Amino acid sequence: MRLFIAALISEETRAALTQAREVLQRAAPDRALRWVAPENYHITLLFLGEQPEERVPTIVQAMAAARAGVPPFEVHVQGLGVFPNWNRPNVLWAGAQQGAAELTRIATALEQSLLPAPSGKPFHPHVTLARFKTPCRDADGLKKRLFDAVQRLQPADFGAYELRAISLMHSTLTPDGSIYRELERVEL
Numbered sequence: 001m002r003l004f005i006a007a008l009i010s011e012e013t014r015a016a017l018t019q020a021r022e023v024l025q026r027a028a029p030d031r032a033l034r035w036v037a038p039e040n041y042h043i044t045l046l047f048l049g050e051q052p053e054e055r056v057p058t059i060v061q062a063m064a065a066a067r068a069g070v071p072p073f074e075v076h077v078q079g080l081g082v083f084p085n086w087n088r089p090n091v092l093w094a095g096a097q098q099g100a101a102e103l104t105r106i107a108t109a110l111e112q113s114l115l116p117a118p119s120g121k122p123f124h125p126h127v128t129l130a131r132f133k134t135p136c137r138d139a140d141g142l143k144k145r146l147f148d149a150v151q152r153l154q155p156a157d158f159g160a161y162e163l164r165a166i167s168l169m170h171s172t173l174t175p176d177g178s179i180y181r182e183l184e185r186v187e188l
Contacts (some may be wrong), residue, residue, distance in 0.1 A: 002171040003183075004053045005110055006042040006062060007096075007103060009127060011029035013077050014041050017094055021129055024092070027149035030144050033130040035093065040180050041127050043075070043096055043103060045166060046110040055167070056183065059114060063166055063186040066109035072188045075099035077127060077159040080150045086143060089132050092150075094158055096125035106166060146187050160174070164188055 009017075018038040025035065048059070076098035080184045082089035096103060103125040150156075168184040 001051050001053055001056075002173070003048040003056075003059070004005070004047070004169050004171060005045045005059070006167050006169050007045060007075065007106075007125075007163050008167055008182075009075075009077065010159070010163075012163055013159045014038055017041055017127060017129065020153055020156060020158070021096070024048075024080075024129070024146065024149050027129070027145040028092075028142055029187050031133075033132055035130045035175075036128050037177055040178060041129075042167075042169070042180070043125050043127055045103065045107040045112060048114065059168055060186065062110060062113040063184070065113060067186055067188050068136060068164060070102055070106060071188050072103045072164045073099050074075070074160050075103070075125075075163045077158040080129075080153060084168065086147055089143060089146075090151045091128055091132070092130040093126035093128055094097050094156065096127070098160060100125050101164065102163075106107060116159045170175050 021038065022029055023037065051059070077094050078097045079095040081093055081095065083091040083093065104123045107125070108124045111123075124147045163186045165185045167182045167186075170183050172179045172181070
């Protein structure tokens with residue numbers, strides 16, 4: 001089973017992100033990027049990859065431990081950017097500002113308990129909007145057009161919502177994109 005742990009977003013935030021996506025897609029057509037379907041928008045706390053089904057109870061226990069002492073909190077999705085930078089963009093994202101400390105705390109605890117060797121990379125809570133096709137060819141000025149579109153949308157406020165749970169998600173890869181299904185939900 002291909003699994004990841006996520007903080008799901010509100011429908012209002014999803015709608016605001018979808019409106020921004022429409023603007024950004026006009027600057028960067030589908031041939032240059034693989035756009036994430038709006039129904040798949042979420043904040044990844046930990047990607048686990050292929051896991052045996054019998055490991056699910058252990059993962060859910062780790063989720064319960066990671067959220068211990070964390071009450072429901074507000075997440076504010078705001079700002080747009082790319083990873084790692086505009087010279088070599090791989091991912092177009094919307095950032096999670098308010099609530100970042102709590103999301104980072106949960107993500108760090110999950111990584112320490114579920115991965116054999118934590119990555120050591122800093123956690124940046126975000127919603128992935130698109131992935132650049134590798135390598136990003138910029139013959140037609142794609143990066144500049146996309147950068148300009150991002151700047152026009154700033155401060156890019158997609159709203160705030162109260163996060164009340166974290167979710168274990170199952171990802172099925174298809175030729176038309178991934179299909180996500182919530183397997184387990186752990187309340188904060």
